[in-house]
Amino acid sequence: MAPSGGIWAPIALNVLKNAIRASHLIRKRLAEAAQRTATASSEPVPILARNTPRHPISKAAWLRQSKGR
Numbered sequence: 001m002a003p004s005g006g007i008w009a010p011i012a013l014n015v016l017k018n019a020i021r022a023s024h025l026i027r028k029r030l031a032e033a034a035q036r037t038a039t040a041s042s043e044p045v046p047i048l049a050r051n052t053p054r055h056p057i058s059k060a061a062w063l064r065q066s067k068g069r
Helices: 004-039 059-067
Strands: none
16 A cells, blocks of 8 residues: 555645645735735726515516506
8 A cells, every 4th residue: 555645745746735835825925916906096987786685576577666656
């Protein structure tokens, strides 16, 4: 039977390499975002907000509701 270190060592190294790459990418993105917010103007940015129902309404139900009471 092969020693378990021979099986798990390459997997552990691969996971470690991926974690290091991910941490470098996150640091880079956070630095870019911080720089953008520091240099951005203080003007408000419009945000689109929609007030739509969660489920589509059938045509018959729409007609009933549009008639009013």
